[in-house]
Amino acid sequence: xxxxxxxxxxxxxxxxxxxxxxxxxxxxxxxxxxxxxxxxxxxxxxxxxxxxxxxxxxxxxxxxxxxxxxxxxxxxxxxxxxxxxxxxxxxxxxxxxxxxxxxxxxxxxxxxxxxxxxxxxxxxxxxxxxxxxxxxxxxxxxxxxxxxxxxxxxxxxxxxxxxxxxxxxxxxxxxxxxxxxxxxxxxxxxxxxxxxxxxxxxxxxxxxxxxxxxxxxxxxxxxxxxxxxxxxxxxxxxxxxxxxxxxxxxxxxxxxxxxxxxxxxxxxxxxxxxxxxxxxxxxxxxxxxxxxxxxxxxxxxxxxxxxxxxxxxxxxxxxxxxxxxxxxxxxxxxxxxxxxxx
Amino acid sequence: xxxxxxxxxxxxxxxxxxxxxxxxxxxxxxxxxxxxxxxxxxxxxxxxxxxxxxxxxxxxxxxxxxxxxxxxxxxxxxxxxxxxxxxxxxxxxxxxxxxxxxxxxxxxxxxxxxxxxxxxxxxxxxxxxxxxxxxxxxxxxxxxxxxxxxxxxxxxxxxxxxxxxxxxxxxxxxxxxxxxxxxxxxxxxxxxxxxxxxxxxxxxxxxxxxxxxxxxxxxxxxxxxxxxxxxxxxxxxxxxxxxxxxx
Ligand SMILES: Nc1ncnc2c1ncn2[C@@H]1O[C@H](COP(=O)(O)OP(=O)(O)OP(=O)(O)O)[C@@H](O)[C@H]1O
Ligand SMILES: [Mg+2]
Numbered sequence: 001x002x003x004x005x006x007x008x009x010x011x012x013x014x015x016x017x018x019x020x021x022x023x024x025x026x027x028x029x030x031x032x033x034x035x036x037x038x039x040x041x042x043x044x045x046x047x048x049x050x051x052x053x054x055x056x057x058x059x060x061x062x063x064x065x066x067x068x069x070x071x072x073x074x075x076x077x078x079x080x081x082x083x084x085x086x087x088x089x090x091x092x093x094x095x096x097x098x099x100x101x102x103x104x105x106x107x108x109x110x111x112x113x114x115x116x117x118x119x120x121x122x123x124x125x126x127x128x129x130x131x132x133x134x135x136x137x138x139x140x141x142x143x144x145x146x147x148x149x150x151x152x153x154x155x156x157x158x159x160x161x162x163x164x165x166x167x168x169x170x171x172x173x174x175x176x177x178x179x180x181x182x183x184x185x186x187x188x189x190x191x192x193x194x195x196x197x198x199x200x201x202x203x204x205x206x207x208x209x210x211x212x213x214x215x216x217x218x219x220x221x222x223x224x225x226x227x228x229x230x231x232x233x234x235x236x237x238x239x240x241x242x243x244x245x246x247x248x249x250x251x252x253x254x255x256x257x258x259x260x261x262x263x264x265x266x267x268x269x270x271x272x273x274x275x276x277x278x279x280x281x282x283x284x285x286x287x288x289x290x291x292x293x294x295x296x297x298x299x300x301x302x303x304x305x306x307x308x309x310x311x312x313x314x315x316x317x318x319x320x321x322x323x324x325x326x327x328x329x330x331x332x333x334x335x336x337x338x339x340x341x342x
Numbered sequence: 343x344x345x346x347x348x349x350x351x352x353x354x355x356x357x358x359x360x361x362x363x364x365x366x367x368x369x370x371x372x373x374x375x376x377x378x379x380x381x382x383x384x385x386x387x388x389x390x391x392x393x394x395x396x397x398x399x400x401x402x403x404x405x406x407x408x409x410x411x412x413x414x415x416x417x418x419x420x421x422x423x424x425x426x427x428x429x430x431x432x433x434x435x436x437x438x439x440x441x442x443x444x445x446x447x448x449x450x451x452x453x454x455x456x457x458x459x460x461x462x463x464x465x466x467x468x469x470x471x472x473x474x475x476x477x478x479x480x481x482x483x484x485x486x487x488x489x490x491x492x493x494x495x496x497x498x499x500x501x502x503x504x505x506x507x508x509x510x511x512x513x514x515x516x517x518x519x520x521x522x523x524x525x526x527x528x529x530x531x532x533x534x535x536x537x538x539x540x541x542x543x544x545x546x547x548x549x550x551x552x553x554x555x556x557x558x559x560x561x562x563x564x565x566x567x568x569x570x571x572x573x574x575x576x577x578x579x580x581x582x583x584x585x586x587x588x589x
Binding site for chain 2 (some may be wrong): 004006007040189193195196198199201202204205206208209210211212213214216217292
């Protein structure tokens, strides 16, 4: 009997290749050098973080969560609370506790704090929600999203209710976003090869048999839920620092829909699918946007009507899902020799 | 290692339907105990009760002196009571090797330790060649053997097999019988064998319980069961000729 290679050495190619892909994107931004293009790349990185966050829970557990963008909201506001200059906070958000009002923490403290805060809240929600399965679990996560959205839309002197919270220090360098994306991919990878990841994928395939194999399903689900909320919260904080403004409705149905779509189109059960789905769809969206603004081809300027981009992306998603119901990558992961079964 | 798994006056009712009535049975370590009975007799329900998937309406499940009736299924497995399912229920998107690894992880091993155990066990059963195949695409017989392997990880004290020979040819069933004896002899497991293939049960088991409409109607050695008028009657009554002929 030949000694089996360790799980790490069999699978490490996946995060390495995904890391190289992300590095290539970062270098592209560096080459282009222009401000707006930088912003585009930063958007892509943030999307990757959010979709990898979704993958950690949804991909491994098979439970569709409509609630994870709630954690993104929690993260975005948390970093806003911690990093907005105190004079502005005292005016806009007077209801914050004194020590928060006085705090002026840097970006690199705000983001991890936001991630931890989201994870903490996920722990409490998850304690209850993770006992549910299937559609009941999905609806409950949706209720959680609505709950978070309602609280943040109405708690005037802490969240500014529905008005924009401004003054979040903006960071326009791509590097922090790049590094955070690598970290998110590393977390996603580490979880998927962990004991908990394996146990959860077993429960996804056959919950009854997983229990009969000694797997405590609610406990493993809770782990994935908390870790994915950490990533989603961090992603939300990075979003806040990329644009400087947050409102509750930024983190509601629209973002939930697009993030879930990217995960499903890429391949729900695959980390590679999460990353490649985002990169591909984002690239298509950007190209279409470019055409909406008009592209000069020789003498003629090519323009497509506004709104075509949304329609085209919808059509593309439908076509991909019709051809490949399990998503572009399906359940597989990238390796040096193409794809392998995850 | 525990010496005896027992159901003590167990009853289960589903919305008025009595699936089990005052069932008392014992599964001793190191032996093969048979559980037979017509379709719908309550055999699977009995396994569900013994493994924590079904709470008894009355009665207790005892592991040696310990009442384990209230434990959830994953905790029951952790105390060393393993089972297979009538319908296979492999983790279809995982490899055969990972299917076994899951139990190792569920019982607290690291992935590395679980992986080593899984390799050794696949080898012991003689299905190493299947290691890296996806469990979803396996033929029926292999599926059964993988399910047994998954249940056998870390050498449980008791192994409950729910119709492991369904769909097997005569030779395959013989091979299964040999595997079950290796399990009692080398792993020292107590095995409960549920089967409609009565020939296999008579050949493999040391003693046999007969369940009919939720009640134990007979218990004895294979020879005694073969001779029992009550058993013959139960089978003839509910299941026409096919099973009657086998007896
Ligand atoms: N979850 C349930 N809810 C309601 N009734 C059930 C449930 N599970 C089993 N039953 C009923 O209990 C009775 C016993 O079922 P069980 O599956 O234990 O029989 P069995 O002996 O395993 O039959 P088979 O040989 O067909 O596998 C049947 O009448 C069945 O319909
Ligand atoms: Mg049955």
